Amino acid sequence: MLNTLQQAALLLLISSGLSVSMGLMGFANLAHGALYMLGAYIGIAVAAKAGFWAALLAAPLAVGLLGAALYLGLLARLRGPMQQVLASFGLVFIAVEVVRILWGDVALTLDRPALLSGSAAVLGVDYPIYRLFVILLGLVVGAGLWMGVHRSTLGAMLRASVENRGMARAIGIRTEALFLATFALGAALAGLGGAVAAPLYSANPGMAISALIPALIVTVIGGMGSITGAILGALIVAGIEVFGAALWPDASAVLIYAALAATLIWRPQGLLAVKARR
């Protein structure tokens, strides 16, 4: 149960940015997993010099800036999903090679900070404090995103721009700047996810792909462009992963794809998709 929440928190960090860029901006960004990977490596590098908490700040900041540069330099200039898929997938290979050159092909780990090491009794079981921290972070980020999108003016601007970009521009919303900021925020969250995941799972170049696939599944199941959908999708996928592995280990790898296929058959737009025009 707690493992589900912890896994869901992590998935939410990765997939919320993907959901926003794909659903809200119509942008197939396969490099999102690479941003997550870079978050982990930057986090490890910064932690070695300045400690865990600095890494937790630096990784999203650096990856967010990188995301902004990526958006301006490349992705915003590409029109059409095929170009975006090919270009962003190409970026995955570049990022993976850069990581191999800088850090080598071995798995690296990040030590948990002293404050969050050890375990605590939760509902009668001992549970690592660090995982509780990840759950808390996921709750904070999920609630923050939900409030931001549904209760703030900026969120309303974003929802209006997604629904009808031309009309949003016609009432004075500078959609390009808004999308840039949103994309950068999504990248920053992936970077944060990477840094947070590093103490749990070792960082390796393969995570650019291995993180992308569940994030894509979360986005498709939850419905593109919906924060609530991303939260729901993250809970579903994490639940299937954790409980599937415990109850029916032989089939656990297949179960997620079965859920994906079922979603595509029954509700191809995802559980809570946002309708977008133009």
Place this chain on the structure above:
Amino acid sequence: MTFEIQHLTAFYGKVQALHGLSLRVEPAQVHALLGRNGAGKSALLARIMGLLPAAQGRISWDGQDITHWPTPRVARAGIALVPETRDIFASLTVRENLTLAGRIGRGDWTIGRVAALFPNLSPRLATPAGMLSGGEQQMLAIGRALMTSPRLLLLDEPTEGLAAPMVATLQTALASLKAAGLAILLVEQNTRFALALADRVTLISRGATVWTGSPDDFADAQAVRARYLGA
């Protein structure tokens, strides 16, 4: 505060929609734009807003050349569009639709003032705009445009699909806006509605101006009407 278009062309992809159209809207006047379906009326409004890319010709507003301005800048300069399809933000509430547009307004239009102009909207402020009736959506689309504090309103077939009482409400509202000093470029199929408000009439066909004059002259110009409107 004069708005003038000279020899404007525009394209939908490769299809040319405007072929050197010229037009002038004076301050605080209603300029009716008439023409058959496909004559280029909606394309003209989209081009003015910068929603269609610039080609040849010139659009000037308040002494400035706005031909190549991006859409948000045109909106911030005081030109507002009410599209034929209304294009209200269906997933946002009525209040959110108005508040967002009000961000670039100068504060002369408030939600209260919009609700006073269109009383049907005031009990529905917390409703998702997609739940409104067609007439209410039209009022919201106009209210949203007004919240940006425009000095020129581009109205695309506002009476389309509305019941007679709604059309009468709309006519009263537009007359009061004109009296308050707003210039309106009014595209209409409903000639009677347009002539009741217009100070000037322009007929377009195949993306170019074919006739322009006062509403009285237009009433007398039977040959022109027969040829370009089939009426």
